[in-house]
Amino acid sequence: MAKSATSRTAKTSSRKSSSAKSAPRKVVPGKAKAGKTAATAGRKASAKPAKLPEWNLTDLYPAIDAPEVAADLDRLDAECTSFEADFKGRLAEETAKDGGALWLAGAVKRYEAIEDLAGRLGSYAGLVHAGDSVDPVKSKFYGDVSERLTAASVHLLFFTLELNRVDNAVLERAMQTPELGHYRPWIEDLRKDKPYQLEDRIEQLFHEKSQTGYGAFNRLFDQTISSLRFKVGAKELAIEPTLNLMQDRAPAKRKAAAEALAKTFKANERTFALITNTLAKDKEISDRWRGFEDVADSRHLANRVEREVVDALVASVRAAYPKLSHRYYKLKAGWFKKKKLPYWDRNAPLPFAATGTIAWPEARNMVLTAYKAFSPEMAQIAERFFNDRWIDAPVRPGKAPGAFSHPTTPSAHPYVLMNYQGKPRDVMTLAHELGHGVHQVLAAKNGALMAPTPLTLAETASVFGEMLTFRRLLAQTKDRKQRQALLAGKVEDMINTVVRQIAFYSFERAIHTERRSGELTAQRIGEIWLSVQGESLGPAIEIKPGYESFWMYIPHFIHSPFYVYAYAFGDCLVNSLYAVYEHAQEGFAERYLAMLAAGGTKHYSELLAPFGLDAKNPSFWDGGLSVIAGMIDELEAMG
Incomplete structure (x- = not known):
């Protein structure tokens, strides 16, 4: 009966965590002196971090x-x-x-x-x-x-x-x-x-x-993941801090974190395999009784999106692997003066990126400034999350990993959970979740039955929030190396949002399809995982022993089967939306906020019509992917 949160943990797995999607990012110009960019201002590794806000659920x-x-x-x-x-x-x-x-x-x-x-x-x-x-x-x-x-x-x-x-x-x-x-x-x-x-x-x-x-098995997964501890050096860490180490500047720490994750996952593989097999069988029983043909048809119905549209998206992304992820990771390996990067270096900070962390007040300022430049109303709504304690930001033992924005119910307001650790990606995660939050606030007027939005459009709102923040930062950053770092960071995020999520979708399809013929061992699940990861990451990422177990911690596979393609849908859609915005800004913000305020009252095709966009057009997805390819072109030209 209660609505589910719009989560970012698959992204967390690469937006939030280093293995699925990377951590979230946020940036806002702080009180930097003239000449400092937003990307470097206010970051002193020795500075004491500002106290992070905890939500007030009263x-x-x-x-x-x-x-x-x-x-x-x-x-x-x-x-x-x-x-x-x-x-x-x-x-x-x-x-x-x-x-x-x-x-x-x-x-x-x-x-x-x-x-x-x-x-x-x-x-x-x-x-x-x-x-x-x-x-x-x-x-x-x-x-x-x-x-x-x-x-x-x-x-x-x-x-x-x-x-x-x-x-x-x-x-x-x-x-x-x-x-x-x-x-x-x-x-x-x-x-x-x-x-x-x-x-x-x-x-x-x-x-x-x-x-x-x-x-029950969802709850078992949550409690198991939260209780796991990973031995890195002399420390016993929970999953979020361990995943965060895979974005550390020190190569030895990244490797140690990856090995600790692999060791603990391996020790718990029977539990995760049982959970995965049970839930896949549970879904198969439900699908069979209800008459769904394809393993993902129930998700498409819930998303109110046609199977052909998703199939076209998936085909376009998979065909683009070589010109997107394969090409970018080859470029990144070159920056590290290597031919190949071990998997634990996939989200490593770039050698030329600014060091230090981004303090919470700076992150807040970055996002709100970007939102305000687009729409004062959007910034006003987002500011309430900070002022009224609707955000839970610190990392704590036992806290859920990743990030999400939960709409709660129209008579209340949304709450955002994240695990903020001061990385640039954390700033983008903040921008992402506040995009969800603004959407949920605007849609609430439709009431409990019509406020909920299909995941595809929900992810559009969040990714658009990220894009606004990124574009503002890029415009303010004059130093060539920092521009390169920002651009590369955005490309990594887009690869994590598009390529990685479609690889996750392919993995889920394979698991659920094969489960119809019987249980899968943890080893077999790992083989499928390595196959789809190898295809999507390309030859410049070296898949080493241990990585076969990294499917185990991604919560979307458990909580929301086939959720993940919504991220890719949203990212490609945002690329197209942003192109419309750049060419005709007059009245765009009003139309955009009206789209968000519609909640679940209109089909996505009807909501996109005022922007001249049609997701059913086979070439639509290629247009969104070409934006990512263009950014990689620019990075290649920078050297």
Whole structure:
């Protein structure tokens, strides 16, 4: 019932972590003296870091043991039970009567209010757990709330199923009234699920069993990852600091971190293989019963994107591997005076990049300044995240790795989680997550049913936030070597966002397809991982022993199968959007914010039309990829 967070951990795996996507980046001109660039200003390795903000969840509930939580859980039970008593078995008959449209509109409105309440409870429990998933009290709270939500929502299952059985003509007539017409986008969207719905009692069984099925294995993954410790030298580190070391300036530290990750992953491979096999089988059972043909069709349906569009994206990206990732990593190896880079140096800082870390106030300033130059309204919304303590930035033991922006529920506001460690990529992650956050704030006016946005467009908002920050930094940076470092950093991020995510998608497809024929051993999963990584990274990255286990920590494979292509979709789309912006800035910001404010009320094709973009055009993706290729051309020319 509660919405899921828009996460960046697959990116984390290369946006957030050094293995999937790299860490997030953020940059904002701080109070630098004239002549210093934003990229170098204010970075003294010896400077004491500013205290990082921790979120204040009291806008949701005062505490996990607050009476408000217990009262709302009881209220949810009562609301769900009475809703079922009032409406179950009556939708088709009542909607067909005179005045049926108003009756149904009242039912939908009540359903929406329940969704909002459930979203508040579920979000709060999820955020508390994400902040510290190894605390047994918080873990129990999360589990107990999840069980209560599942039990309560069983009483609501009938509603969307019955609504989809109302005759088309009857429903269309009812939607002519403004009261029900308001919900037309949600109702029409709902009816796209109709071919895949099951009989009511089977839906109820699937729903209730989810707690002991995929829900339990998701939780096992989270708790296992958070509790792992990696021995690097004399230190025992959690996963985030260990992944962060793979972006350290010292080659020996990068290698030691990679070896520590590989050793601990190897020791836990049976657990991760069991989780992966179980969830892939769980999905196969669901897909088979519902009638989905392809392993990713359920994700495409949820994203409201056509399979052919995703297939075209994947084909374009894979065909571009040689001119993108293969070419860039060859260039990077040359900068390190090598023919090949070991895999742990893939995200290594460039030899000519500025040293030191970016303090939190500087990161904040970088992002807000970039946002403000594009749209004061966008910056104003983003600033609330800092001022009102909607961000949890520090690295802590037990905290979820990576980063995400959780929309919570329209009656509240989003929260951002990240693990900020002062890297340039952390600044971009901040820009990324605030892009999500601004989107979620703007879309909230659509209510609990129509605020949620398909992942493809959600990632467009976040990646656009990054692009704004990057372009502003680049414009302000005059030093040739620092411009080269910024440009190379952006190319790495785009490769992590596009190439790496499509490789992840290919990996998932192979795992889920092969799982239909039986279980996969950890060794077999590792073989598939190495195959797709070798294809995507190219000959300039040396895959050494140990890397075969690096599939284990990427949470998107567990929490949101096939999520990852949304990153590539968003990045290519942003490249095209930004080109439109550069050629015709007049009125663009207004159109862009209107697109975000639409939430889930329009199909992506309808939202892109005002910008003259059509993702169904086969050449569309090549245009977005050519932007990355052009940046690599520029880097090659710089030498």
